Amino acid sequence: AQKVTQAQTEISVVEKEDVTLDCVYETRDTTYYLFWYKQPPSGELVFLIRRNSFDEQNEISGRYSWNFQKSTSSFNFTITASQVVDSAVYFCALSEAHTGNQFYFGTGTSLTVIP
Amino acid sequence: DTGVSQDPRHKITKRGQNVTFRCDPISEHNRLYWYRQTLGQGPEFLTYFQNEAQLEKSRLLSDRFSAERPKGSFSTLEIQRTEQGDSAMYLCASSLSSSGATDTQYFGPGTRLTVL
Numbered sequence: 001a002q003k004v005t006q007a008q009t010e011i012s013v014v015e016k017e018d019v020t021l022d023c024v025y026e027t028r029d030t031t032y033y034l035f036w037y038k039q040p041p042s043g044e045l046v047f048l049i050r051r052n053s054f055d056e057q058n059e060i061s062g063r064y065s066w067n068f069q070k071s072t073s074s075f076n077f078t079i080t081a082s083q084v085v086d087s088a089v090y091f092c093a094l095s096e097a098h099t100g101n102q103f104y105f106g107t108g109t110s111l112t113v114i115p
Numbered sequence: 116d117t118g119v120s121q122d123p124r125h126k127i128t129k130r131g132q133n134v135t136f137r138c139d140p141i142s143e144h145n146r147l148y149w150y151r152q153t154l155g156q157g158p159e160f161l162t163y164f165q166n167e168a169q170l171e172k173s174r175l176l177s178d179r180f181s182a183e184r185p186k187g188s189f190s191t192l193e194i195q196r197t198e199q200g201d202s203a204m205y206l207c208a209s210s211l212s213s214s215g216a217t218d219t220q221y222f223g224p225g226t227r228l229t230v231l
Contacts, residue, residue: 004157033217035219037222042224043204043224043225043227044222044223044224044225045158045206045208045222046222047219047220047221047222050219052217091157091158093157095217097217100170100171100217101146101148101163101210101217101218101220102160102163102171102174103148103150103158103160103220104160105157105158105159106157107155107156107157108155108156108157
């Protein structure tokens with residue numbers, strides 16, 4: 001079974017629009033970690049954020065914000081006022097305490113921001 | 116502070132040949148990971164090292180795949196007798212271990228393998 005589901009395969013938005021990327025995870029561990037990475041066309045995965053299962057506070061970093069809801073097993077990512085440079089594939093990942101440092105990635109959401 | 120580097124960036128080989136990829140982690144990082152990423156998919160975990168010890172290798176795809184980190188610094192991933200299905204991006208990541216918590220992994224640019 002897929003541990004991380006990113007149901008949105010591709011999203012296109014016009015520059016300056018807000019966009020939310022969904023991530024739903026599945027785990028039986030009570031201690032786990034969630035991550036978001038950005039993969040631009042160059043291919044290198046860029047770390048964006050890390051969250052542990054005991055910290056449900058939402059986080060904002062500039063135009064980026066994350067909404068972690070354990071009740072729905074979701075860790076969604078919102079980009080406000082999107083820019084062309086935000087065009088990339090975004091991956092959500094899960095790490096469970098009992099498997100240590102193995103990351104389980106979703107299939108990614110390809111975001112295209114149209115100027 | 117330099118990031119994770121991988122060499123080569125691209126490799127084209129013929130089916131049946133052996134290939135070896137190298138990864139140099141961020142200098143103070145003691146953990147190193149290998150992932151495979153096929154088109155349209157997220158990275159898939161293969162193996163990881165803490166210093167020179169390979170702590171997890173059950174996820175290596177077959178016995179044709181092997182990895183080493185002999186001195187706890189750089190690592191190599193070897194694929195023997197390559198098959199067309201091995202064509203993929205091979206990603207390396209590194210992290211600094213923190214007790215009792217999962218590390219944040221920092222990724223290199225990857226090596227794109229094409230098997231003809």
